[in-house]
Amino acid sequence: MKDFEQWTKLLVDVIARATAQLPEDVTRAIRQGRTHEAEGSLAAMALDAVLKNAELACTDKAPMCQDTGVPIFWIHHPVGVSTGMLSKACAEAVRQATAQNLLRENAVDTLTGKNTGNGYAPSIPSVHCEEWDRPETKVQLLLKGGGCENTSAQYSLPDTKLGADRNLEGARRVVLDAVFQAQGKGCGPGILGVCLGGDRGTGYLEAKYQLLRHLDDHNPTPELDAMETRILDEANQLGIGPMGFGGKTTLLGVKIGTLGRVPASYFVSIAYLCWAARRAGAVVAANGDVTWLS
């Protein structure tokens, strides 16, 4: 079992990886998108810039984007691991990573408007611990930038204007509307995490959790898998393109999960993630051995 200092050190390493290393599946999807854009177009120029930047960040172990966002940790742990200790270790890791310029001084007191200067404020980082019946601990981190967070959206169905009923077709309609509304503001090509159901709080959290999935995975639920493929294809017909410059690469992926809902509510929560999909993680075995997640 690792102690507080060991956990903190590991979590700083997770942050260092997330901020500087674009996941391989994301890099592949951007390269794939690049092949669809016309030579000399603004879309091609933007994707080339993104790929070059990813290389520089990786080589220098430096933040690929200056908005290092809200660090969101999901931790699955065995019985007996203290969630209080893990939460404190996450906060301390964010403080240390901020001091090392791996993260920007990115936490502001909402009432006073003062930057706390150390990366920490209530709910920053955001930590979600869940016990599971396995011996190892899994840590997953998403650095969710503010620009893309501002373009995220939540719809309450039915939506008359969009002709969206309380079913998968209604969900498809509002998700496409969200992509249209986002235009280039969320630093596209973006990745959508979507949650059908839940309440306004759990819906968004599940939508963000979906963003931890690899772009090339498949949804185990066939109708959701088909919907992910369809929305990705349709969104890329909108012509918004990288950065909203126009082009064929508007989204890199769509990942959809579901939660239960009460009869009165049908929320569709859409978490927009920028191309700088800063996701990292590690599995810590009972004996302390660390395996990095891709």
Place this chain on the structure above:
Amino acid sequence: MAQLNLPCDETTIRALRVGEPALLSGRIITGRDTAHHWLVGAYREEVAPYLQGSIIYHCGPVVRKNADGTYDFVAAGPTTSAREEPYQADVIGRYGVRGVIGKGGMFDKTRKGLVQHGAVYLHAVGGTAQSLARAVVRVERVFKLEEFGVPEAMWVIEVKDFPTVVTMDANGGSLHETIAEGSKAVLQKLLGLTSKAG
């Protein structure tokens, strides 16, 4: 590809067109939410000379303070410009700013301001904070660091060949509006909606 040396005059700016890549060199200043609010609150004489004829960069950088008291930009990509929409045209007019660098584009009030005052909106590629930090060759000085914090402070920087694209020009053109209109038509087709209902 336009080469823009800053500060510059109105004629140079009015010649730029939407869709044209532009490489910036010279002195610019960062400013985002808190700074814009502050700039419209009163005429700020101390920063006015740095704004005149230059460009405001919507950026909240990661900054390293060196042992000798100087600063370096560690990561410095653009932030979303839409948040400055209420203030931008006024700031441009009042301080004689020739343009802004940001991402995501801006709206009608700013567009009118660009036309009226002879200024442009320059789009940098969002998220490319490492490439863009390398185009910042020197941090000259900083305003309001203590009060606003690192991301919101106004950093006076010298850039060299800083890559941007003109997406809103001084003649009323806006790439963002063109793309929004085109994508709206596709969306309505995909959803089987008429333009009135959309």
